[in-house]
Amino acid sequence: MIKTLLIAPYQGLAETAKKVDKPEDIDLDVTIANLEKGVKVAKLAEKQGYELIISRGGTATMIQDEVSIPVVHIDITGYDMLRVFTLIRGIKKGVALVGYANISQGAATICNILEFDVKMITIKSRTEVRGHLEELKQQGFAVVIGDVITVQVAEQVGLRGVLITSGKEAVTDAFEEGKRVYNFFRRVNSQFYYFQETFNSLPFPVILLNKNADVIEKNLMFEQDNQCQEILESPVILKVIKRVLESETNQWTEVEGKNTIYELQVFLVSKSEGIAGINVHASVVKSDNRAVRLIGSPVHIPIIGDSDEAKRLRNSIQQFAHADEIVSIIGEPGTGKYSVAQELHFEKFGQESPMVVLEGRHLTSEDKLQSKLMAIKRGTVVLKDIESLSAEMQDVLKNILRNIPTAMRVIVLANESLDYLVNNRALDNELYQEISNHVIHLSPLRERKEDIGAFVDYFLAEFHAENGDETVGMKQDAIEYLLQFEWLGNLSQLKKIIRELSTMTTANYIELFHVKELMNKYKQMSIANDKKLPLDGTLEEIEQQVIRQVLEEEGNNQSKAAKRLNINRSTLWRKLKQ
Numbered sequence: 001m002i003k004t005l006l007i008a009p010y011q012g013l014a015e016t017a018k019k020v021d022k023p024e025d026i027d028l029d030v031t032i033a034n035l036e037k038g039v040k041v042a043k044l045a046e047k048q049g050y051e052l053i054i055s056r057g058g059t060a061t062m063i064q065d066e067v068s069i070p071v072v073h074i075d076i077t078g079y080d081m082l083r084v085f086t087l088i089r090g091i092k093k094g095v096a097l098v099g100y101a102n103i104s105q106g107a108a109t110i111c112n113i114l115e116f117d118v119k120m121i122t123i124k125s126r127t128e129v130r131g132h133l134e135e136l137k138q139q140g141f142a143v144v145i146g147d148v149i150t151v152q153v154a155e156q157v158g159l160r161g162v163l164i165t166s167g168k169e170a171v172t173d174a175f176e177e178g179k180r181v182y183n184f185f186r187r188v189n190s191q192f193y194y195f196q197e198t199f200n201s202l203p204f205p206v207i208l209l210n211k212n213a214d215v216i217e218k219n220l221m222f223e224q225d226n227q228c229q230e231i232l233e234s235p236v237i238l239k240v241i242k243r244v245l246e247s248e249t250n251q252w253t254e255v256e257g258k259n260t261i262y263e264l265q266v267f268l269v270s271k272s273e274g275i276a277g278i279n280v281h282a283s284v285v286k287s288d289n290r291a292v293r294l295i296g297s298p299v300h301i302p303i304i305g306d307s308d309e310a311k312r313l314r315n316s317i318q319q320f321a322h323a324d325e326i327v328s329i330i331g332e333p334g335t336g337k338y339s340v341a342q343e344l345h346f347e348k349f350g351q352e353s354p355m356v357v358l359e360g361r362h363l364t365s366e367d368k369l370q371s372k373l374m375a376i377k378r379g380t381v382v383l384k385d386i387e388s389l390s391a392e393m394q395d396v397l398k399n400i401l402r403n404i405p406t407a408m409r410v411i412v413l414a415n416e417s418l419d420y421l422v423n424n425r426a427l428d429n430e431l432y433q434e435i436s437n438h439v440i441h442l443s444p445l446r447e448r449k450e451d452i453g454a455f456v457d458y459f460l461a462e463f464h465a466e467n468g469d470e471t472v473g474m475k476q477d478a479i480e481y482l483l484q485f486e487w488l489g490n491l492s493q494l495k496k497i498i499r500e501l502s503t504m505t506t507a508n509y510i511e512l513f514h515v516k517e518l519m520n521k522y523k524q525m526s527i528a529n530d531k532k533l534p535l536d537g538t539l540e541e542i543e544q545q546v547i548r549q550v551l552e553e554e555g556n557n558q559s560k561a562a563k564r565l566n567i568n569r570s571t572l573w574r575k576l577k578q
């Protein structure tokens with residue numbers, strides 16, 4: 001049974017409704033209330049469990065805006081019109097009809113057929129009624145036909161109002177329409193209910209936002225996760241939503257909270273409504289040793305320089321940019337392996353897909369890599385420092401490579417040649433077979449010193465944009481002075497020095513004496529450090545410190561460090577991993 005309330009704006013309608021045969025599934029109550037009073041009654045009825053409201057005219061329209069159960073209008077039918085015109089057939093002159101288009105248009109047709117002289121006035125809002133009626137009165141009209149509101153106002157201004165009443169046919173139609181609308185409403189409602197339930201039971205936090213990053217909907221998990229709320233404070237959100245709505249593609253991004261880093265998948269819900277959704281895919285505690293990082297929108301890295309090496313590198317990037325196969329990039333620490341990987345990613349995927357960076361030395365089997373890569377599906381996986389992966393992790397990696405989604409490209413970075421690693425048992429043989437087919441070798445900076453000037457300019461421009469530094473260039477003699485060093489730490493070391501120079505210089509150009517001063521300071525520091533032997537901790541710990549210091553001095557070049565310590569490189573790795 002559909003618990004139904006018919007709110008009649010006038011007494012006669014209530015009486016008609018009681019006399020009409022009701023469909024079996026309509027459980028009907030009838031009450032009399034007009035306009036605002038009708039709305040009050042309807043709101044109360046909704047709270048009391050009524051499932052359907054039937055009403056008429058302006059009252060029905062007002063109720064419909066205020067309740068969330070279906071409201072059915074009793075229409076004015078041709079029979080109703082005929083009845084009212086028959087009623088007034090004796091009055092030949094001074095009759096007008098004032099009503100909404102649904103009444104006036106039908107009435108005009110009937111008047112034409114029956115040759116009645118009735119002035120038709122169509123209104124758009126009930127506030128227009130009084131003005132029209134006062135005018136009609138001035139023009140000598142005596143009788144006004146219309147809805148409840150027209151009749152009420154007519155009487156107030158001194159005209160005779162004749163109500164277009166609804167007959168049994170209209171009420172019967174409304175019951176049938178009520179059943180139909182109610183069933184449809186129930187179906188939609190249950191679909192909405194299932195959607196809501198599914199949305200709420202998703203096992204990860206999800207929110208829907210509009211283009212201004214205002215939250216439209218949160219699922220239960222997001223609601224209950226107090227910490228997650230900080231995502232909404234990040235300026236990244238507005239930017240990424242704009243990007244998703246404009247490009248109509250899903251995006252991955254990271255947002256940094258106070259103690260947590262959130263990996264978010266931002267997806268398009270409706271372009272026309274400007275709605276996007278955010279799925280909080282993972283949240284990891286911030287730490288320096290993060291094994292997996294997600295780079296949502298990797299940028300283009302220009303491959304700088306005029307040296308043969310720079311030209312060769314640009315060619316290799318062209319050659320491998322669109323390859324699906326695994327590419328390995330080999331080079332000493334700081335030679336730009338990661339930057340080249342980023343450029344390869346950018347060439348293939350632009351900013352549409354994320355880059356997942358795995359830090360070999362921090363990876364453990366608990367990092368749930370497989371599920372992460374499956375969720376991302378498209379993009380680049382960059383594995384840094386493959387030589388520091390434990391044997392166990394190398395097995396995990398082999399498995400991952402075999403099951404990786406086809407639209408994910410893998411790039412491996414290593415400080416030593418893969419042949420050297422496999423010969424020294426630092427790299428599993430099967431893994432070697434999989435990753436050694438496409439290799440890019442990066443030369444150390446000391447072998448491409450002619451590019452130093454170009455890098456100095458590039459780094460200065462980068463710091464200028466970052467910090468608004470005053471420095472815009474380096475004098476030629478100062479650049480030439482830089483060429484005499486070996487740059488064992490390669491581009492990383494050069495960048496560090498240029499950063500320091502640009503901070504210590506207040507003039508527009510870095511002069512030779514600035515460079516000399518800084519390089520001297522470093523020379524002295526390294527002499528002082530040479531003399532200090534760390535004696536804290538156990539013998540093993542002291543040994544570790546010595547190895548690390550030598551490695552640092554050798555610009556992280558493990559071959560050189562091993563040579564200086566007179567041990568072979570596998571011993572060096574073993575000791576470092578202890």
Ligand SMILES: Nc1ncnc2c1ncn2[C@@H]1O[C@H](COP(=O)(O)OP(=O)(O)OP(=O)(O)O)[C@@H](O)[C@H]1O
Nearest residue numbers: 302303304332333334335336337338339491492495
């Ligand atoms: N082509 C380039 N354009 C601009 N900057 C670069 C370029 N290549 C490298 N760099 C800069 O040089 C530094 C070292 O580069 P990168 O981190 O890519 O080297 P890496 O070989 O991966 O280092 P590591 O082995 O120590 O991880 C970075 O700060 C990077 O921004």
